[in-house]
Amino acid sequence: MNFGFSFFVGYRYWRAKKANAFASFITLFAVSGIFLGVAALIIVSSVMNGLEGQLKQRILGxxxxxxxxxxxxxxxxxxxxxxxxxxxxxxxxIKGMTPSTSTQAMLQSNANLGAAQVIGVFPELENGLSSIVDHSYSDAFNSLKAGDYHIVLGSQLARNLQVRTGDKIRLLSSEGVVYSPLGPVPSQRKFVVAGVFEMGSQVDASVAYVHYEDAKRLMRKNPQVIDELRVYLTDPFDVERISSDIVSLLESQQLPVETKDWRADFGHLFSAVKMEKNMMSLMLSLIVAVAAFNIVSALVMMVVDKTTDVAVLKTQGLTTSAVMNIFIVQGSLNALLGLGLGTVVGVILTLNVNEILNTLGVSILGAGQSLPVQLSISQLTIIVLGTLLITLVATIYPALRAARVEPANALRYE
Known part of the structure; x- marks a missing residue:
């Protein structure tokens, strides 16, 4: 007896109309559970990937x-x-590296006060690297020139200060403090608002850009000295490995450096997003797990119903492993049906989720905004293989129970 025979019998059992109506209902319930669980996992994980990618672009850019x-x-x-x-x-x-400097500063306008991280850059070196270039209005970012003391504000920061292009604001830096008889006096200078940028994230309320040399003078440092280099990464989430490799390489060149990265200010935010994504995946995976338990119930009922058939087959020489394979095939076909439907429907809904929501008139993020969706092939593979593994394991117990049927006892009263 080979696997082909076991597959043939298992397929016939699977196709045959069930004598036990309750077993048929349990089987339908199991297939539906796998279908819904897989489809929901694909849709939710893709949307969470899109939200994470959007945060990465809007904040880490x-x-x-x-x-x-x-x-x-x-x-x-x-x-x-x-x-x-x-x-x-x-x-x-590494996408590129540019000189940069930053300081925490207080911004004072005629109407209000605000705090922000002021970043000094060479605008001509940032093109093609910084997302700010593409998100600043009226090419304000490229208008920063040394000695003009212009500043580009985040849109929310500009609204909080109630300023617009051309207005003057005063910057007070915590660096470059001098001491007078009246106490410490912070470094301060007036800047002209050259424009605003809008990333659509919390950086709009807490970041401002000035020219590198103007920032150095504000901090009372030599503008000709480059003591910080800003590194643009292909994948900012890989910063730990990259920073370690950079330090090792530069130390081998007798150039000791210290590193600081985005995790100090925004690590908690992305950790929360990652935890939320993992918890959502775990909760939806429970649907698949419940469906797998239903496969166990349906197969146990099938084993009870087919006890006499199994006994007859065993008397004709069917091996224990062949009997197990019959019921493993039957359970796996149910799982494959639910998995196949769930995968196809999940992918189709994921790729068309915004069109479907627009058709239904549903706006989750507000008018004019669409859900960011990023379908990951690696995650899709994990979902498919994980579901296959769970359902395959679920078929083992009923298959073992069928294999342990003793022909003499099963046929005693037949």
């Missing part, structure tokens, strides 16, 4: 992802940058 700090300054930062980009372990991880 506006703030320094990784910063290299050398208090003595980088004497030739272009050469140091090239060393890192050319390294085989980093060439695909």
């Amino acid at each position: 506006a703030v320094p992802q990784l910063t290299l700090v050398n208090p003595q300054g980088f004497e030739n930062w272009q050469q140091d940058t090239q060393i890192l980009i050319d390294d085989v372990n980093l060439t695909h991880s």
Whole structure:
């Protein structure tokens, strides 16, 4: 007896009309549970991936992802940058590097006060790297020039300060403090609002950009010294490995550096999003698990119903493993039916979720906004393989029970 015979019998049992109506209902319930669970897992995980990707773009595209700090300054930062980009372990991880500096400052307008992280950059070096360039109005970012003391504010920060383009605001920096007989006096200077940027995230209320040299003068530091390099990463979530590789490589070049990255300010936010995504996946996976238990119930009923058939087959030489395979095939076909339908429907709904919501007149994020959706092939593979594994394990107990049928006892009263 080979697997082909077991498959044939298992398929016939699966296709045959069930004598026990309750067993048929349990089977339908199990297939429906797998179908709904898989479809929901695909849709929800894709939407959560999209939300996470949108957060990554809107937040990590506006703030320094990784910063290299050398208090003595980088004497030739272009050469140091090239060393890192050319390294085989980093060439695909680093998009680019530019000089940068930042300070926490208080911003004062005629109407209000606000606090923000003020970042000093060379605008001409940021094109193609920083998301701010593409999200600033009227090309305000590229209008930053050394000595003009212009500033680009986040849209929410500008609204809080009640300022618009052309207005003057005063910046007070915590760095560059001088001491007078009246006590410590912070460094301060007036800046002209050159424009605003809007990323659609919380950075709009807490970040401002100025020219690198203007920021250095505000902090009472030498504008000719480059002591920080801003690193743009292909995947900001891989920052831990990349920073370790960078430190090791630069130390081998006798250039000790310190690193700081986005996790210090925004790590808690992305950790919360990741935990929420994992919890949602866990909750939806329970639907699949419940459906797998229903497969167990349906197969146990089938074993009881087919006890006489199994006994006859065993008297004709059917092996224990062949009997197990019959019921494993039957349970697996139910699982494959639910999994196949769930995968197809889940993928179709995921790719068309915004069109479906618009047709139904439902707006989850508000008028004019669509759900960000990112279908991950790797996650889809994990969902499919995980469901197959769970349902395959669920068929083992009923199959073992069928294999233990003793022909003499089963046929005694037949």
